[in-house]
Amino acid sequence: MAKRVVVVGGGIGGTTVANRIRRALESEVAGGQVQIQLVDREGIHAYQPGYLMVVFEKMRPEETRRDESQLLHRSIQLVKGEVEKIDSTANQIVLKGGKLVPYDVLVIASGSVIHPELIPGFPEGAHSFYDLSNAIKLRSALHAFQGGRIVVSVAGMPYKCPVAPLEVTFMLDDYLRSRGLREKSEIHYTYPIPKVFGIDTVAQPMQRLMGERGVSVHVPFNVDKIDPAAKTISAVEGEALPYDLLIAIPPHRGADFVGASGLGDKGNWIPTDKFSLRAEGKENVFVLGDATNIPISKAGSTADYEAEVVTQNVAALARGESPTARYEGRVYCWIMTGLAQATYIKFDYLHPPHPPTPSFAHYWNKVIYNRTYWDLTARALF
Numbered sequence: 001m002a003k004r005v006v007v008v009g010g011g012i013g014g015t016t017v018a019n020r021i022r023r024a025l026e027s028e029v030a031g032g033q034v035q036i037q038l039v040d041r042e043g044i045h046a047y048q049p050g051y052l053m054v055v056f057e058k059m060r061p062e063e064t065r066r067d068e069s070q071l072l073h074r075s076i077q078l079v080k081g082e083v084e085k086i087d088s089t090a091n092q093i094v095l096k097g098g099k100l101v102p103y104d105v106l107v108i109a110s111g112s113v114i115h116p117e118l119i120p121g122f123p124e125g126a127h128s129f130y131d132l133s134n135a136i137k138l139r140s141a142l143h144a145f146q147g148g149r150i151v152v153s154v155a156g157m158p159y160k161c162p163v164a165p166l167e168v169t170f171m172l173d174d175y176l177r178s179r180g181l182r183e184k185s186e187i188h189y190t191y192p193i194p195k196v197f198g199i200d201t202v203a204q205p206m207q208r209l210m211g212e213r214g215v216s217v218h219v220p221f222n223v224d225k226i227d228p229a230a231k232t233i234s235a236v237e238g239e240a241l242p243y244d245l246l247i248a249i250p251p252h253r254g255a256d257f258v259g260a261s262g263l264g265d266k267g268n269w270i271p272t273d274k275f276s277l278r279a280e281g282k283e284n285v286f287v288l289g290d291a292t293n294i295p296i297s298k299a300g301s302t303a304d305y306e307a308e309v310v311t312q313n314v315a316a317l318a319r320g321e322s323p324t325a326r327y328e329g330r331v332y333c334w335i336m337t338g339l340a341q342a343t344y345i346k347f348d349y350l351h352p353p354h355p356p357t358p359s360f361a362h363y364w365n366k367v368i369y370n371r372t373y374w375d376l377t378a379r380a381l382f
């Protein structure tokens with residue numbers, strides 16, 4: 001009987017890893033010894049880095065979505081359905097409605113889920129850009145904005161794309177200048193720890209840049225509640241900031257089925273070996289992307305680098321060999337420092353990032369990456 005490799009999640013991590021595993025096991029798949037399936041709730045692949053671009057009209061909403069079936073190699077079977085539970089003793093996935101998907105090797109790439117409702121007043125009082133519909137609403141709110149006080153706030157850690165709040169702040173500054181509204185506006189930035197970003201070598205230059213751009217920094221600021229009527233956001237530290245427009249990053253958790261399967265910690269993140277990317281205590285289960293509990297950026301680039309390692313380990317297991325590939329913590333993210341300039345951070349477990357001076361060239365590299373994402377990363381042609 002064919003060995004069944006099943007990937008859960010058709011986002012950045014799941015799609016690229018399924019295509020890579022197919023390539024690594026090409027002859028086994030063609031010969032019928034290995035079968036690859038990908039399970040996804042909707043069968044729609046969302047390129048979430050595009051949402052920030054939608055806010056500032058650098059991408060159209062439809063450019064952030066593709067049918068999963070267009071991205072997967074034709075030999076990979078797409079199973080549309082919502083995972084309710086993983087029974088890792090019986091080696092099977094239970095879908096909503098009761099359908100069972102058995103596996104020999106499982107890869108979980110179920111991402112993270114945003115929970116605005118965990119902060120009182122968030123759903124009614126704050127704008128966000130962490131899903132497509134809210135990114136579109138924020139785009140309209142910015143069109144209507146005629147000056148005033150904007151607060152950018154991170155309302156819980158961990159959250160995906162740790163640099164996104166920095167980026168929206170710098171892009172906002174350029175955007176207001178381009179509309180002649182900067183003199184009539186204030187930008188305030190709040191962050192839950194005593195600096196503007198988690199890594200010192202990034203926090204320092206970013207805080208300097210905020211100073212140059214006249215952004216007021218409020219740290220540490222752990223959001224307690226939002227009062228949509230009074231238009232204030234309050235911190236457990238006691239500070240309350242009034243706002244005319246609030247842009248906030250909602251709290252994140254892992255997928256519900258992770259908790260229901262007994263596979264997660266209290267935030268539904270899956271305890272994962274940071275080198276092998278195996279789920280702790282599970283020989284035949286690997287995890288990548290936002291779903292892990294690894295203390296590293298939850299980012300598409302993290303998922304992409306992790307996919308290389310998971311591919312080698314899954315291929316080894318499918319061939320009856322020992323998995324030996326190690327993830328060394330590689331991450332590479334661009335940081336938009338304005339509407340047409342960027343820098344980047346590149347780091348791993350041992351080497352902290354040192355962002356270079358922002359430039360148009362770095363921004364252009366990000367634009368090229370966004371345009372080539374569907375072929376080079378998602379289809380894993382690179």
Ligand SMILES: Cc1cc2nc3c(=O)[nH]c(=O)nc-3n(C[C@H](O)[C@H](O)[C@H](O)COP(=O)(O)OP(=O)(O)OC[C@H]3O[C@@H](n4cnc5c(N)ncnc54)[C@H](O)[C@@H]3O)c2cc1C
Pocket residue numbers: 008009010011012013014039040041042044045046047048049050051052081082083084109110111112129130131160161164255257288289290291298299300301302303332333334
């Ligand atoms: C505004 C914004 C900007 C960003 N910018 C960047 C950037 O510039 N660079 C960068 O590297 N990263 C960026 N990111 C982060 C990046 O998008 C995520 O880290 C990345 O998508 C994680 O990939 P993943 O495969 O783990 O999860 P996802 O891409 O979220 O995919 C998870 C998949 O699992 C499926 N799924 C979940 N639960 C179930 C279930 N129960 N049953 C079936 N299917 C399920 C979902 O439908 C989804 O398709 C950004 C994110 C946002 C929101």
